[in-house]
Each structure stands twice: as structure tokens, then as C-alpha cells.
Amino acid sequence: MSQKYGPNLSQEAMDKVLQEEDTGYLGLADEGKPYVVPVSFAYLDHRIVIHGATTGRKLDIIRRNPRACFTVSRHIDRTRPHQAEGGCxxxxxxxxxxxTAEVVDDPVIRLEWLRRFKDYFYRKLRLDPAADPxxxxxxQHCSCIVLRIETMTGRAKREAVAD
Structure with a gap:
């Protein structure tokens, strides 16, 4: 990791990034092979909550190896050409x-998390979550994964970039 740019985000700043973004990348290890998948997520109670299909590779991997990594990034500027003289x-x-990720199998707990997940997005969209519970x-037809965050790091570069 570049020492120049991080980690340098406060907990409050990291929470803000996670609350404002809605797509992240879930990284898992499948018998020593990396597997990373983009997912929509909600950041609730210092946890990452993900929903999806009731079968699939990520669910199988989590059940075998619950250790996980989750990444969110955003570019403040549009991508620019890389210049030969240090302009990268x-x-x-x-x-x-x-x-640690957990596939929530208990139907009562899964229903609670899925309702909170949907409420989270409806409120972001300024919609009434009660209108479509x-x-x-x-x-029963949706899975729920809850990632209990053990460590979190954040970094940022906010200085203006010359054209």
C-alpha cells in the first residue's frame, strides 16, 4: 500500500463511503483460489448485508470458508491519461x-435482515418501505449474507489533479 495515501480515513469517513455507495466487491477464497464478485449491499450496524439467489458459488464458498474481504471504491475524478513523468x-x-461472512439460514432472522436491507435502499431512494414490504x-426465495467486520481500513487522495 502506498504510504503517501493511506490508510488515512477516519472511522466516520469510512462509514460515510460505505453508506453512500451501493456496489462493492466481495472477496472469498475457494480452496485457495480467489473469487471476487460485485454485489449490491447495505451497511447496517457496522455490518455488510448482501442479498441474492438462494443457490450459487458465493454461498457454497462461504459455507466452506467464511473468511471474507469486502471493498468499495470511488473515483472522484474521471479517469485521465497516465503521463510518463509521474502523472499516474x-x-x-x-x-x-x-x-467473517455468514449465510443466514434461519428464516426469521433472514426475513428481518432482508426487510432492513430493503428499508435501507428505499430510504436512500426516498421511497416508503412500507409500500412494498x-x-x-x-x-424464502432470497438469500442473505451478513459480513461481520473485524477490521476496516480506508484511504483517500483528495488533492486536485492537473489536466
Whole structure:
């Protein structure tokens, strides 16, 4: 990691990045082979909450090896050409979380997390979550993964980049 740019984000700044973004990358290890998948997520109670299909590779991997990494990044500037003389830079913010992922199998707990997940997005979109609640039947057809964050680091470069 570059010492010049991090880690330098406070907990408050990392929380803000995680609250404002809605796509991240879940990194898992499948018998020693890396597997990274983009996911939509909610940041609730210092946890990453992910929903998806009830079957699939990420669920299988988590059940075998729950250790996980989760990354969110955003570029403040548009991508620019890299110049030969030290111009390989742009403004960014990123957060990396490490912890233990759990596939929530208990139907009551899964329903609660899925409702909170949907509420999270509806509120971001300024919609009424009560208008379209997650039902028990719907929750039976959706998985829920909760990543309990053990460590979190964030870094940013916010200085202006010359054209």
C-alpha cells in the first residue's frame, strides 16, 4: 500500500463511503483460489448485508470458508491519461473490510435482515418501505449474507489533479 495515501480515513469517513455507495466487491477464497464478485449491499450496524439467489458459488464458498474481504471504491475524478513523468494519479476514496461472512439460514432472522436491507435502499431512494414490504414468502426465495467486520481500513487522495 502506498504510504503517501493511506490508510488515512477516519472511522466516520469510512462509514460515510460505505453508506453512500451501493456496489462493492466481495472477496472469498475457494480452496485457495480467489473469487471476487460485485454485489449490491447495505451497511447496517457496522455490518455488510448482501442479498441474492438462494443457490450459487458465493454461498457454497462461504459455507466452506467464511473468511471474507469486502471493498468499495470511488473515483472522484474521471479517469485521465497516465503521463510518463509521474502523472499516474487521480482522486479516490476506498474502504477495505475484513471479517467473517455468514449465510443466514434461519428464516426469521433472514426475513428481518432482508426487510432492513430493503428499508435501507428505499430510504436512500426516498421511497416508503412500507409500500412494498418483504413478505415471508419472498424471503424464502432470497438469500442473505451478513459480513461481520473485524477490521476496516480506508484511504483517500483528495488533492486536485492537473489536466
Amino acid at each position: 494519479t487521480y482522486r479516490f476514496e476506498s474502504v477495505i473490510c475484513q471479517g 418483504v413478505t415471508e414468502k419472498a424471503a
